[in-house]
Amino acid sequence: MSSRILLVEDEPGLVLTLSDLLAAEGYQVDSAPDGPQGLAKAGSQHFDLIILDVMLPGKNGFEVCRELRQKGSDVAILMLTAKTQVVDRVVGLRLGADDYLAKPFDPAELLARVEALLRRVRKDKLTPVVRFRFGDIEVDFEKAELLKGGTPLSLAGKELQLLHYLIDHRGKVLSREELLQNVWEYQAGISTRTVDVHIAWLRQKIEKNPQAPRHILTVRGSGYRFSP
Numbered sequence: 001m002s003s004r005i006l007l008v009e010d011e012p013g014l015v016l017t018l019s020d021l022l023a024a025e026g027y028q029v030d031s032a033p034d035g036p037q038g039l040a041k042a043g044s045q046h047f048d049l050i051i052l053d054v055m056l057p058g059k060n061g062f063e064v065c066r067e068l069r070q071k072g073s074d075v076a077i078l079m080l081t082a083k084t085q086v087v088d089r090v091v092g093l094r095l096g097a098d099d100y101l102a103k104p105f106d107p108a109e110l111l112a113r114v115e116a117l118l119r120r121v122r123k124d125k126l127t128p129v130v131r132f133r134f135g136d137i138e139v140d141f142e143k144a145e146l147l148k149g150g151t152p153l154s155l156a157g158k159e160l161q162l163l164h165y166l167i168d169h170r171g172k173v174l175s176r177e178e179l180l181q182n183v184w185e186y187q188a189g190i191s192t193r194t195v196d197v198h199i200a201w202l203r204q205k206i207e208k209n210p211q212a213p214r215h216i217l218t219v220r221g222s223g224y225r226f227s228p
């Protein structure tokens, strides 16, 4: 799915140019001509990134940025500042902007910043998986169902939670401590040994050969890593 970008900018010429530029790169672009409308749109629709001009009618970019962060929005924000106002970028970053670009800018530079920010956002927020398929396994975390070669398998609640966490963080090395903290939330009487035991149970159920696992891998000295 293509990323959605909100452009909050009051110069019609620049809105047109940037919208075309971003759309040509495959982004879905929406725009707002002033601070209040920018805030309203950002609050009512999902955007992956906001390109926010500082000098805006109604409410300036700083105010918009601050209000968004105060409302708990963690959308990526790229601020457009005036070249002469060095203080702009300092203030902007302090108010929660992720990056800034001084006007006038090279369109290629803008695209590079947008791409880098979106990449960062995607990496930070690996979307939690609801349904996932790997090998001959199909798992639906919403329905708490797991099929192996089309046959339903029963998994205990903790096994399913552990598998969910492993899949959500696939490719990453996860320490026993991290798993303990996030899957068991440090319940009393639980130790890292519990993690190992549950991993072994999961392997028994989902791996073709639990002695030589293909999906739930041991990373010596570090923990575990899920490989689809």
Ligand code: CA
Pocket: 009, 010, 011, 053, 054, 055, 056
């Ligand atoms: Ca402006």
